[in-house]
Amino acid sequence: MTEHAHAPDVSFDGGNLDCGNGLLLLIRKHIDPLGPGRLLEILSSEKSVVEDLPAWCRLTGNELVSQLDRGEHRSFLVSKGAFDPVAFQKSGAQRESMPLTQEVIEVQIPASLPDPAPAPPIAPFSVMGVGSWPRPNWLLRSLHERLEGRLSDDEFDAAAQDAVRLAVQAQERAGVDVITDGEQRRDNYASFVGGLLDNCQLIPLTDLLPYVDHPEEFQRELDSLDVPAAEVRHPAVFGPLGRSRPLAVHEVQFARTLTDRPIKVALPGPYLLTRTMWMECISDRAYADRDELAKDVIRVLREELHYLLAEGTALIQFDEPVLTEVAHGAHATGGRSFMCGALGERGETKAELGFATELLKAVFEGLPEERLALHVCRGNWSRDESVALSGDYAPLLPLFEQVPVGTLVLELCTPRAGDEAVLRSLPDSRRIGVGVVNQKHDRIETVDEIIAKAQRAVDLFGAERVLLNPDCGFATFADNPIAAAGVAEKKLAAMVEASRRLRGG
The missing domain is CATH 3.20.20.210 (TIM Barrel)
Structure with a gap:
């Protein structure tokens, strides 16, 4: 078999990255925007991923649906959360391929920083929260x-x-x-x-x-x-x-x-x-x-x-x-x-x-x-x-x-x-x-x-x-x-x- 039984919504090539050297960051980047039950294909040439990816799926509540050996690399199909094939087929899939990338933005450091502006003083016995408040x-x-x-x-x-x-x-x-x-x-x-x-x-x-x-x-x-x-x-x-x-x-x-x-x-x-x-x-x-x-x-x-x-x-x-x-x-x-x-x-x-x-x-x-x-x-x-x-x-x-x-x-x-x-x-x-x-x-x-x-x-x-x-x-x-x-x-x-x-x- 060279193709998965279900077509992924998104596919990306992780190259030779292992789970401890950046692959998980790329998986998260691509799986987060997907809805529950949608499919992500991960291509990898790193041997350790065969053992590490199933463990990651168990820990995170995602499901490894299938995996294929394609010679130089393997293909892993992961569902965001539990996979329901009937619901998946009804909603349809739109395949999108993404290259191996984790874009690094060039750092811009300001040439100068502003001076403090006046602020009202805080009197003794002033009452304040520490910071956070319950969200609706x-x-x-x-x-x-x-x-x-x-x-x-x-x-x-x-x-x-x-x-x-x-x-x-x-x-x-x-x-x-x-x-x-x-x-x-x-x-x-x-x-x-x-x-x-x-x-x-x-x-x-x-x-x-x-x-x-x-x-x-x-x-x-x-x-x-x-x-x-x-x-x-x-x-x-x-x-x-x-x-x-x-x-x-x-x-x-x-x-x-x-x-x-x-x-x-x-x-x-x-x-x-x-x-x-x-x-x-x-x-x-x-x-x-x-x-x-x-x-x-x-x-x-x-x-x-x-x-x-x-x-x-x-x-x-x-x-x-x-x-x-x-x-x-x-x-x-x-x-x-x-x-x-x-x-x-x-x-x-x-x-x-x-x-x-x-x-x-x-x-x-x-x-x-x-x-x-x-x-x-x-x-x-x-x-x-x-x-x-x-x-x-x-x-x-x-x-x-x-x-x-x-x-x-x-x-x-x-x-x-x-x-x-x-x-x-x-x-x-x-x-x-x-x-x-x-x-x-x-x-x-x-x-x-x-x-x-x-x-x-x-x-x-x-x-x-x-x-x-x-x-x-x-x-x-x-x-x-x-x-x-x-x-x-x-x-x-x-x-x-x-x-x-x-x-x-």
């Missing part, structure tokens, strides 16, 4: 259609703008002092960057399991941690990183049309991005090592920072939750684990914290500290507190002291965060965004409880240094929100009333 179901459907190439950017943006309006209105009803756009356009708090940067591609986490040493064991670990691996997307770097599109500037610009209140935006930090993007057998096609990748991560983040400051963004927060995994994770000598989406391998604790410190210092150097923040928590992908890390901030104090930011936005409400008294030694120039409500619980904390938590921080740091926030975002991962929108609004409203009393109102 209709937006989630649009988000998936866009990620799979079945919805245009313009169509998605129209839906996202409606969702942002709802998120901003909810925060204003609650009375918060500083507004976020709720990260409505993002699939999650960090990997969205991979869909915007040049020469980077978003891939479902399940596609990357073949890169770990024991994929089935790692899959069991993800299941035990309540990680929706099929829904979480991970950035894969196949060429030098560039920023021809903004990462969050457009979010701020639109939010400014909706509110007169100060605007805050969150971005993934440089250590998180470098850990996430450095995947062996993918990233090394573009970079010799992780340090080289980190240089470009720093460059694109600094570009974005300059443009955000020029837009008058009041507070720009960098998220680095994996710092607690370095400090309190099970493998102090290094290894690979899942922590808020960071699958990349790390080294031993002391070296990793030193590496993270230098990356953060490089991103923030010379920029106005009062408008820069760093957020750290212990994991926010599940409502199950038992699967998240525990441990106080003591191991991170040297990093907090050295990184030039004006605000630390910290998880402090949950007992897993330990005693906040360990933070007493921080420089007086650091304001503390105190986590005073737990976003993982449906119970709305009483105003008195919030005041008591805030007063403890006032006793430690002084009233001028205290801001109020939840422990983390309400929907870090779009498909896996931690709280319902109604619960989130009530928690913010309780914080606002506590702030009013703390200010003597």
